[in-house]
């Protein structure tokens with residue numbers, strides 16, 4: 001299976017080289033768990049590798065996202081300028097927002113359309129898509145409707161060959177009975193837990209599912225620094241193979 005690099009070398013190593021090409025991977029986690037930063041690494045890597053990328057943002061403004069990326073050394077403005085990256089602000093239609101694209105300037109799109117309509121209009125040459133955060137659309141619908149919606153989003157993006165990260169907050173994920181996880185090709189969970197020995201709170205990544213991929217079920221420890229996501233040193237698969 002072809003892979004698309006995640007933008008985090010240690011994560012690539014954990015999932016046989018990257019996210020499965022043309023498939024969707026779900027990233028879930030609580031507030032501040034690092035979900036958006038995982039998305040930023042993927043978009044930045046996609047852009048530096050010359051791919052057409054799109055971020056559909058439902059919560060943060062494009063300005064905040066660009067600033068967050070800049071702070072962790074994953075500047076994206078140049079890719080907005082050369083039209084490799086489009087940041088689409090998808091607002092819930094029920095907010096009745098009157099914001100217009102003009103407020104954000106070139107490279108940004110504002111849509112009051114339903115998320116399905118917005119995904120339907122993703123250009124066919126787009127290779128990398130990040131949806132951050134799909135959870136807001138889950139709150140005002142039944143779980144069956146949500147499951148149908150997420151399946152449809154998956155099919156539409158898979159049909160045009162996009163490799164997609166679907167970010168979902170833990171609250172919406174739990175409220176929808178974790179259904180999203182069955183719909184996607186892979187699932188990554190981010191969490192913060194207290195280390196019982198040190199009493200310190202630490203960040204963990206769990207990969208419960210990645211179809212067609214040899215994954216370890218062990219949790220991985222990571223940090224968020226001024227360089228973005230970095231994993232605490234654990235032996236990589238290639239190092240383990242050398243030892244054997």
Ligand SMILES: Nc1ncnc2c1ncn2[C@@H]1O[C@H](COP(=O)(O)OP(=O)(O)OP(=O)(O)O)[C@@H](O)[C@H]1O
Nearest residue numbers: 029030031032033034035036037038071224225226
């Ligand atoms: N330069 C930095 N150095 C250290 N930690 C940082 C830095 N920048 C961000 N962080 C950490 O990353 C966290 C935010 O990560 P991120 O925005 O990806 O979370 P999230 O899971 O998307 O949260 P939300 O659910 O609110 O959208 C911050 O709470 C902060 O702890």
Ligand SMILES: [Mg+2]
Nearest residue numbers: 035036037132
């Ligand atoms: Mg976020």
